[in-house]
Amino acid sequence: MSTSLFEPFPLRSLTIPNRIWMAAMCQCSAAPDGEEAGVPNDWHFAHLAARATGGIGLIITEATAVSPQGRISPYDLGIWNDAQVEAFRRITAFLKSQGTVPGIQLAHAGGKASTERTWVGGAPIAPGEQLGWTPVAPSAVALREAATKPEELTTKQIAGIVGVFADAARRAADAGFEVVEVHAAHGYLVHQFLSPHSNRRTDGYGGDFEGRTRFALEVVDAVRAVWPQDLPVFFRISATDWLSENADDDREGWTADDTVRLAKELHARGVDLLDVSTGGIVLDAKIVDGPGYQVPFAERVRNETGMPVSAVGLITEPAQAQAIVASGKADAILLGRALLRDPYWARHAATALGGKVNIPVQYHRS
Template sequence: MTSLFTPYTLRSLTVPNRIWMAPMCQYSAVPEGAAAGVPTDWHLAHLGARAAGGTGLILTEATAISPEGRISPYDLGIWNNTQTEAFRRITALLKSQHTVPGIQLAHAGRKASTERTWAGGGPLAPDEPYGWTPLGPSPLAFGEAHTAPEELTVAQIDAIVREFADAARRALAAGFEVAEVHGAHGYLIHQFLSPASNHRTDGYGGTFEGRTRFALEVTDAVRAVWPDELPLFFRVSATDWIGADDDREGWTADDTVRLAKELQARGVDLLDVSTGGNVTGVRIESGPGYQVPFAARVRAESGLPTAAVGLITEPAQAQEILAAGRADAVLLGRELLRDPYWAQRAARELGAEAHRPHQYHRAA
């Protein structure tokens, strides 16, 4: 059997293959009212198609733990029971196709209050329809056009930690089997981690220990309510991509390895290793598999299992990453948007078997 189609067990959960779907915002929820943040028929069709295509594990888009935690007014949420109930239809469909349903729990912090990408993706001012004042570790705007965030008090930080735990409880009730804490891409946890966005002088800033405190408190709170038999993931940006010619200090790959060891000690089962997204004006390197070396380094130096992401497009490429021990699974993003049945193609090319719906089997 190929590495790509070898089942993978974390705690008591077995994922049927190593082809996983990365979280990708759809900006397709209702922006206000009782249906705000509730998954729609679009989300059911979108995620269900990738499950029918043989994807082993699907992570929802960044799902906000509170209304102000959305990056746009059109994001999914998991802060109330209406959302929880609506998600059950999706998780049931994924499980019926032998796909593990996972959810990414998120708070956008200072990147919040933005328009949908196809409407320009720019920031929404607090006085615009559907706009609000974002929150952050420090009153530093994400970019020139963005509203400076309100600096979080310690009491507000404590409340957000509780909101992460409450969201995890709802996710479990909704039928999800993997929870992922979103600590990457310039979302709130990443903002605390990086000295580029965290200028605090209290116990949540300054040193590595201070800047990682919020991430670890969230992890502890989620792990405390997430069942022991189910895995917990953490998504990290391995680096801010701030180069030697830039005088800003940022989050580095060395920091990521150090954080991985702390997360593993607190019950995180896998690190979803991405990069970038915390500061504007930084060129992010790209090329086939350009983020894989970071996943490989974390895996080798911390012992924590990793999933690799970043321009992984071909079955042979994905197979080589796993066979070489550079990651334990691959996360596909845009490639799965282009081809929901990528796992079926990979199975044909690699001489393996992928799950197909009964309805797609033709009688002899």
């Protein structure tokens, strides 16, 4: 039986009002230091609130750092202190008032950390420069030319980062979020552990599949243990690094087969949905893209594991999104740039397809 883009989606005790969701998109707009570092401000409120009044069912905040060292840029959002929690409460309360579910993506940038804002080029900020620091990673491997070489994490430091993910999840619940997502895609720290391209360790956190997935599973267990049991946990993954699948590239990477294998373990440990993306471990990977190019990876996970999935990537048109959900290729779609261009995409899709999304009472006219 087909499913409409506009049908509610139940997960644990939560019911997300439709299948049109907003993907996490970095804004690099928080204060970089001082008491306001990492604190959401008026820009974040306006940015997220506009999409809520536009009828989006679930909004996931940009990658929100679990520690100062875990930011990609000094201007990223964070959730490592009470000031950040208090500021987020204003946002989550408004999203809920519009019938939108507020979600947060918990992230640690690892070896990608300490870089400039995207719109000024995203160049690395060296440890000795203003606002810069030394990144950490599973191995001392720079992921791109001219990047700062990260320090290899000790096992004690790894345990500490698992702990700050749990602390961040506790704060996220206090801030009023109803979905928490572990960011393990796009070259962030958890992804760096998963991929053999970036993880060269020879201890229990490296080597074979079990070693390279150990950190991810420890993070998930720590988050699930402190997150309310009646609320869902998501996991964002890069389904492939676009390395091993490319016959012209002799580098070894994380593969779609690995993703399916890990998905089964994540589902068994209480992860409720896999947010399936691709790429990001290296910038020069040859990506085979096109409209909805990541959807087949989500479909494969759903078919082979029974785990709910969301699809993302060059999904731009209402009919395209409806076809993805109605055909069972994914349970929901996540929009990124399409929502930057049109905060009211969901309302326009409802008009085009004969569906219905929440509209603010102030916009109703008799």
